[in-house]
Amino acid sequence: MGLMDFIKKQFIDVLEWTESGDGTLAWRYPMAGNEIQYGGSLTVRESQMAVFVNEGRVADVFGPGMYKLTTQTLPVLTYLKNWDKLFQSPFKSDVYFFSTRQQVDQRWGTAQPVTIRDKDFGAVRLRAFGNYAYRVADPKLFHTEISGTRDRYTVEDLDGQLRGMMLQHISDAVAASGIPFLDLAANQIEFASQLKEATAPSFEAIGLRLESVQLQNVSLPEELQKILDQKIGMGMVGNNMGQFMQYQTAQAIPAMAQGVGQGGGGGGIAGDAMGLGAGMAMGQMLANQIGQGLNAGSAQTAPAGAAAAPAAIRPDEVMATIEKLADLKGKGILTEDEFNAKKAELLKKLI
Secondary structure, eight states, rough: OOOOHHHHEEEEEEEEOOOOSOEEEEEEEEOTTTTEEEEEEEOOOEEEEEEEEETTEEEEESSEEEEOSSTTTHHHHHHHOOOOOOOOOBBBEEEHHHHSOOEEEEEEOOOEEEEEEEETEEEEEEEEEEEEEEEOOHHHHHHHHHHITOOOOEHHHHHHHHHHHHHHHHHHHHEEEEEETHHGGGGGGHHHHHHHHHEEEEEETTTEEEEEEEEEEEEEEHHHHHHHHHHHHHHTTTTHHHHEEEEEEEEHHHEEEEEEHHTOOTTTTSSSSTTTHHHHHHHHHHHHHHHHHHEEEEHHSSSSGGSSOOOOOOOHHHHHHHHHHHHHHHHTTSHHHHHHHHHHHHTTTTT
16 A cells, blocks of 8 residues: 555545434544644535544534535634644544434323313322423534444434433422313313423433424323222212112122022122022112112102102103013012012002
């Protein structure tokens, strides 16, 4: 190898970065001890920025474009190195490229339920998940606060930190939105907007810009969801206890019939000692409960002036009750005589 070939190998006259794939936020140009040719070219593509670092201090920052590296285009580096106007020699500097493309479809979610204050329920533990997008907005700040001197810094390296920032501000977002939990599902865009507003300053503090936040789902833990379902059921019957008892009884009949049909064994509802006879007695109790529910519901809707008069029952309610009793008889929970007696009692109320 000739002397001139050796000299050319030591000087870098073209600086550029062609991204080989997704997920890289910062990349250091591999100098390998070489120097940058004075007057060389720097190419910064769209969705990129470049930063020159001299002995650990950030110098010049370049946006998209093609630059000729001279004292005029490197004013900060010129100042740090005390170059004079006639300087034209090769020089050393670390060069970092940053991707400013949006990093999309980044996931966030609550590993454990988060406790928040709610207008309707007081305190609620909820789960939520969604996605977000961000980009590098201030490469100088991002370099000094996050990526540092690493050869390559990726989205994966930053994922845990950003996910924690999102979760940290969920309670703030719910409070700022003023949306009750029951309305969150119908106001996902508003909640996501408040979460973005609450979290954006934390991103800006490390040189990032939070571009968008989406909420995909919000839910309660299973045990709280069951309580909420019961509350919704009460609301659907207008907090009428008689009608609610009818609803609860009807829901319990299939499971109770199954327990009795199994002979009350093991975990059967009637129990080993009670057997089929206890199951039939329980069926009679359920039939009475259904009738009492009808009476209670009718008594609540009757006018105050007619309180002393017998409560009127709608024919459709009586027929629905008789159908439930027939179902109990068909499952063997009620005998024929018990069914006929109860049916006669209900039919008399129509007269």
